[in-house]
Amino acid sequence: MNDDLDKIDRAILAALQTDGRMSNARLAETVGLSETPCARRLKRLENDGYIERYRAVLSRSALGLGVVAFVYVRFAVHDRAVAMRFEREILAIPRILSCHNVSGSADYVLQVVARDLDDYGTFMRDQLRSLPGVTSVESSLSLREIKANGGLPLP
Structure with a gap:
């Protein structure tokens, strides 16, 4: 701090x-x-940059977005140019709420929303699996949200 x-x-x-x-x-x-x-x-x-911006927190349920998935994306080949293309394309997909480049068995973790499981399956098939560098994906579906948008800790 x-x-x-x-x-x-x-x-x-x-x-x-x-x-x-x-x-x-x-x-x-x-x-x-x-x-x-x-x-x-x-x-x-x-x-001084402590406040980046102001925004509204929208209701997923009111907007009909009943599915939240955490998606673990893996690359077989770690090429910087491919990773940069992947990241650029991720930025343009509104249903991807967050994307983190992570350590461990996955290369990226995404938080994705969808209307329902059929919508999520279509997104996986038609968009996510066709992104540059993606060789495998694994999803964990949220069963219940306990805490969201908690804010940063201020000691």
Whole structure:
């Protein structure tokens, strides 16, 4: 943790992780500041890169995306150019929520959403397995989400 953050900065960040649409007045009240100093601190936190962006968290169920899968992707040949092509193509697929290059038996772990199992199967067959470098995939389907979008820890 950066030593430039004091207790109030951390409180601002924690409050905004809970509610990113919180008004400056409510944020100031929450952290025990008046509005002007709170707004200045918030602007500094944004400018210093502690706050990357604001966004809405959408409901998967309301959007009809009932399947969440964690997909372990393996490459047979580890060629940098192929990996870069794979990563570029992954970025363009909206149903892939996250992609991590990992250590261990897989090369990448993806979090994927789909309407149902048929939709997921079609995605696997028509898109994922045809991506550059992919030689095998293994899926783990989420049975129940316990925690999501938890926010970063702020000691």
